[in-house]
Amino acid sequence: MRVFICGFGTVGQGFCEVLAARRQFLIDRYGEPVTVVGAMDSKTYAYNPNGFDPLELVSVKQGTGRVGTETYQDSVEVLSGAEFDILVEVSPTDVKTGGAGLRNIEYALGNGKDVITVNKGPLALKFRHLIDLAESNGCCLRFEGSVGGAMPIINLCRDNLAGERIESIRGIFNGTCNFILSKMDTGQPFEQVLKEAQQMGYAETDPTNDIEGYDSACKVVILANAVFGRDVTFNDVRITGITSITEDAISLAASHNMVIRLIGEVSESKLEVGPRLVPRGHPLGISGTLNTAQILSDLAGPVTVTGRGAGRIETASAILSDLISIMDERARRR
Amino acid sequence: MRVFICGFGTVGQGFCEVLAARRQFLIDRYGEPVTVVGAMDSKTYAYNPNGFDPLELVSVKQGTGRVGTETYQDSVEVLSGAEFDILVEVSPTDVKTGGAGLRNIEYALGNGKDVITVNKGPLALKFRHLIDLAESNGCCLRFEGSVGGAMPIINLCRDNLAGERIESIRGIFNGTCNFILSKMDTGQPFEQVLKEAQQMGYAETDPTNDIEGYDSACKVVILANAVFGRDVTFNDVRITGITSITEDAISLAASHNMVIRLIGEVSESKLEVGPRLVPRGHPLGISGTLNTAQILSDLAGPVTVTGRGAGRIETASAILSDLISIMDERARRR
Structure with a gap:
């Protein structure tokens, strides 16, 4: 070959x-x-x-x-x-x-x-x-x-879940944002954590593509087309980034035993990227640079996969x- | 057919x-x-x-x-x-x-x-x-x-991860134990939570098979044989259940931002089931009756899958x- x-x-x-x-x-x-x-x-x-x-x-x-x-x-x-x-x-x-x-x-x-x-x-x-x-x-x-x-998702949906009716996929598709948000869980402000992410090589000098949610939006488009048979492009995604997430918002979430994560959501009718509240201990509430996705289908229920999103x-x-x-x-x- | x-x-x-x-x-x-x-x-x-x-x-x-x-x-x-x-x-x-x-x-x-x-x-x-x-x-x-x-693991390892050298699998393979342990995170004692699990139909009248880790051990044996090509049986597993987990142990773990989960571990040389400390926000630190498994391989790194273990x-x-x-x-x- x-x-x-x-x-x-x-x-x-x-x-x-x-x-x-x-x-x-x-x-x-x-x-x-x-x-x-x-x-x-x-x-x-x-x-x-x-x-x-x-x-x-x-x-x-x-x-x-x-x-x-x-x-x-x-x-x-x-x-x-x-x-x-x-x-x-x-x-x-x-x-x-x-x-x-x-x-x-x-x-x-x-x-x-x-x-x-x-x-x-x-x-x-x-x-x-x-x-x-x-x-x-x-x-x-x-x-x-x-x-x-390295997180298996496209082939998983096509092969292992071939018999499922997949209703939605919600996930964390950008490790940079997840690093920032989970660092903010420990009380640090956005700007400081972003600097740290840049120093560690997790965020680029111009972090726009990550923190404004554009990178996540590309992934959501690919899933919409590949898994849901839709015919959408980048411009169809409703995108909110994480730049306006304050320390106050994070502590308010924490007081309800929740964390804030940048979640991409896709289904037959939905196509969104934005910050969402996730309960602590929920599979989507992970910390660090990992990517994760929860595939909700009619028979299997929720199946979540997590892995390294880059490298x-x-x-x-x-x-x-x-x-x-x-x-x-x-x-x-x- | x-x-x-x-x-x-x-x-x-x-x-x-x-x-x-x-x-x-x-x-x-x-x-x-x-x-x-x-x-x-x-x-x-x-x-x-x-x-x-x-x-x-x-x-x-x-x-x-x-x-x-x-x-x-x-x-x-x-x-x-x-x-x-x-x-x-x-x-x-x-x-x-x-x-x-x-x-x-x-x-x-x-x-x-x-x-x-x-x-x-x-x-x-x-x-x-x-x-x-x-x-x-x-x-x-x-x-x-x-x-x-419904958590995909056997076919995932065989097909999607066919090119990986899988080094170990660690996971939560019993939803009953995970329900009990994650309820104990909120400060309730073992006996009380076990009763609740029985009332809700998550635990059987005789819960031995679950809480002593025997059910998890069976799954670990299947993974050892199917994924690692080993030739082991139930009696080869080192098993510790969750009956001796105290409220004190749970709060000590919490003070280090950790939770206790019943983890099955399998590799070329390991075959164990026992309570382990897991950092909060780690993919294996999930709550409720879900099952989860972290597959560690040489190229992809850690891939975690989570799903409903029964039903x-x-x-x-x-x-x-x-x-x-x-x-x-x-x-x-x-």
Whole structure:
């Protein structure tokens, strides 16, 4: 199986490390190795039909700042000159236009390649179009890592809960906000905790995307489209961030044995992100940088999943999960 | 697809209700209905090769106390006189000998039938033997509902986390104990809360099996065998129950921002059930009758799942999940 990786930042490199660590496992399971034949960062690419040592690619990137020696203008041109079976699209997300990621995914699906992505932009903007493209070309589009990182949710709903009527999903989809809010539980004010989050690398210098709820909104859109079969985009979400949460609000909640968390909510009719009261001890009342989601369905009742929403290897593990699911599917079709 | 249901108590009846509710869904997905051709309670059985209305079976059982008009001595004799594809074995659990459930499962697997069970006895006593029997006869043995009811864990580890090296699983596998311990968090003594649990139907008149940790131990054994490939039985588990947890212990924990929960722990080398300190806000620190499990693996890190550990429809939903998984498998093999 030949893989082309678009985007060679943290996640792309993490995926190479995961592939190296699971090389023998994949050979044992499928009778053939998974080979990285190509990798592309924002300016350069490397392509070799015989495959690269994935750790060598990581080491080149870390040493030179570039994954390859060839430069390019048009990523699709690079892809169309390469032979591969699966595109792993993990380039930086662009929620306004979908960016190069959208064009890469469109190219791959349009040419019968399976796609695994964690790139939220294309999924939040053009979900229905991409799913239709995958179906009409008989290939798979998988995106487990796009919501909640290593927290299993998309494939869980599709496979394990296939017989359920899922009524709603409510969850914490942004670890930065959850870190801030749960630190505020201990009496610290918003501004101070935000600074701490920035110092620890949990929040970016411009934290808008996280604290205004935009990142959570992307995830809610993906769930609405993937799990509820809706056809919505980022602009359809009612979003409230956490910047106006005061210490007073937190202590008032605490006096009722509650905590405040930034909750994304999605159902057939709902599409919201905003601060909500959660009882202490409730599965959604977790602290720290974790992500969590409560799936409410008619038979199973509430099922909650919790996991690391980000991280080099954690996100790559979700890509591995999608890769295994695609390769299982291919093995059965033979 | 023809199903024979052994055991027609809460779960067997719940499964019939679920099958009735999902009749059209299953026809749409597989192009054929799932038909209940037989059902057996502790004394009687009903068999009709053309199938029953599953709700009618429930209504007969509820009206007469018996599922059928025929009585039997030997359940295996009944099964061997019937034609079916999948055995749903949900008869009362017998952790000492495995009881009729063990013999029913052995018969079915030995004769090439797939088996779905939530019966912990046979799984906690003869796991390796049953898995080998399934493999050598080319059929499936599924048991999602045997651990944590509607909480997805067995199939999650096998499918979604297939690429992970699972290092340990720690969890709350008994809702009765968790109800008691989380009620004690509010300052009530053990004996009083136990009485309340009995009044509310959460604890049995003889609560030994729950509060001494025996029920949790069965689940830990199933996980050890199913997820870690071990070959252990109930007697290998180091078990401490919750009867000696005092109000003082609970308040001491609270003063350190911790709660006490009955945790089952399993890994390559560990097999324990006992009360443990859990930080407030930790995914394992949940309150109420829920079950939860934290799966620690090398790539994804900690993944926690939470759900209803028991209940008529909830447990039946886990059986439905297994049924779909088996039927997907069969559909692909065609």
